[in-house]
Amino acid sequence: MNNAWERFKANKFLRRMVVLLAIIFILYCLRPMMNMILFTFIFTFLVVKWVRLVQRWLPKVPSWIIVLITYVVLIILVYFAITRYLPVLVNQITKIVNSMIKYYQNNGGTILKYVHHYVSNATIVSQTRHWMGILVKTLTNVGALTITFFMSLILSFFYTIELEQMNRFSRLFLQSKVAWLFQDIHYFGKIFVNTFGVVIEAQFFIALCNTAITTVCLIFMKMPQIFALSIMVFFLSLIPVAGVIISLFPLSMVAFTVGGWRDVIYILIMITCIHMLESYVLNPKFMSSRTELPIFYTFVILVFSEHLFGGWGLIVGVPVFTFFLDVLGVQRNKVQKQPVKENLDKKAD
Known part of the structure; x- marks a missing residue:
């Protein structure tokens, strides 16, 4: 038994x-706390x-002073965001929804008749109930999510x-009686952080760039409720690759109510350019070989x-997959830009 245990500890892989x-x-058992775990890790x-x-830049300043100043500023920003900008955001979202409903009630008769022709009343009612249930559940979870957010902030x-x-x-x-266990945990933790x-972090900066460019374009297009649309674009941009494409649908709906098909075409051109910028400039620059x-x-x-993982999966799915690739030693940066047939021929030789 002892020999088997020693052989197990010696077999590093x-x-x-x-x-x-x-x-x-363990993380699966702690999945009800996953929001707090992820928020705490990201903040930290x-x-x-x-x-x-x-x-x-300031090597002589103790780290605790920098941390204290950082969190004081962060708390002040959160306070102003909740007291001043949150009501503005809610008001703008309400205006967007009301304007879209009013527009399609007045001008969307043909579209509604077309939809009604192919979709039964029962389906419409069931889907409406489904989405209302999701809305009520989301509003119910806002309080719990807020508590989780502040608890994660305190822990970090x-x-x-x-x-x-x-x-x-x-x-x-690392020098305890089970040092091998904590050395392995440290090994995975180091890869996880890297x-x-x-x-x-890179996706966060990409989202900021996408949001800034989109906001400038929306201002030039004279779109209403810029603040609410910018917040929506920022959170969707946190989703790798697909976030920019997903933002096309709500932006197109708002653009159609404002300027018709002309503005929808402008939105399509803008999203295409931003997607190309993210794919060929921002991703290579920020993501590097990650x-x-x-x-x-x-x-x-x-x-x-x-x-x-639900909504979190759209944000953390790619990083988690990348983590497993690094654990397995998959060398993504060594992929050769050669046809598959040529590589197979070389291996056969």
């Missing part, structure tokens, strides 16, 4: 796979990156305010991750 499966099982990662960046604050002490204390586990964290996934893989990952 098998041991790490067992540890990884154990971590996945971004604040630590910010602290390291500031310390490059306590972690980052004692960042050096946390690092020193955590290293003690993949998941960096991809999330993903390098074909678009087909990206969409398949988004479909399955949304089914498994």
Whole structure:
């Protein structure tokens, strides 16, 4: 028995796979807390990156002072966002919905007759009830999500305010009686931060660029409720590749109510240009070699991750898949730009 245990500990690959499966099982058991876990990780990662960046310019400033100032500013921004900008956002969303309903009631008779011809009343009623149920559930979860958000903010604050002490204390586990276990956890944690964290950070900056460009274009098109549309575009841009395409539908509906088909064509051109910019400029610049996934893989990952993890899956699906590729040692940056037939011929020789 002892020999089998020693052989297990000596087999690094098998041991790490067992540890990884154990971590996945624990996270599965903690899935009701997944919102808090992900929020805490994202906040902590971004604040630590910010602290390291500031310390490059001000190396003598203690990290806890930077963290304290950062969270004070963040709390002030959250306060102003809730008290001033949230009512504006709700008001603009209400105006968008009301204007669209009014427009299609006055001018959409032909469209409604066409839809009614192919869709039965029972189907319309059932779908309406389904979406109303989703709306009620979402509004019910807003309170719980708000509490989770602030709890994650507090947890990330306590972690980052004692960042050096946390690092020193955590290293003690690497010299404990089960050092091999914590060494494997440290190994996976390092890969996780280097993949998941960096991809999330890069996607955040890509979303900011997409939102800025889209907002400028919407201003030139004289679209109404720019603030609400910009917030929507930002959150959809957090979804890799597909987010820009998904934003096409609500933007087109609003554009049609404002300027008809002409504005819809402008929106199509704008989304196409932004998608090309993201694919050929922003992704290579920010993502570097972190993903390098074909678009087909990206969409398949988004479909399955949304089914498994819900809304979070659209954001974290690609980083999680990238993490597993790094664990398995898949060298995506060494893919040769050669035809498959040529590679097969070389292998056959």
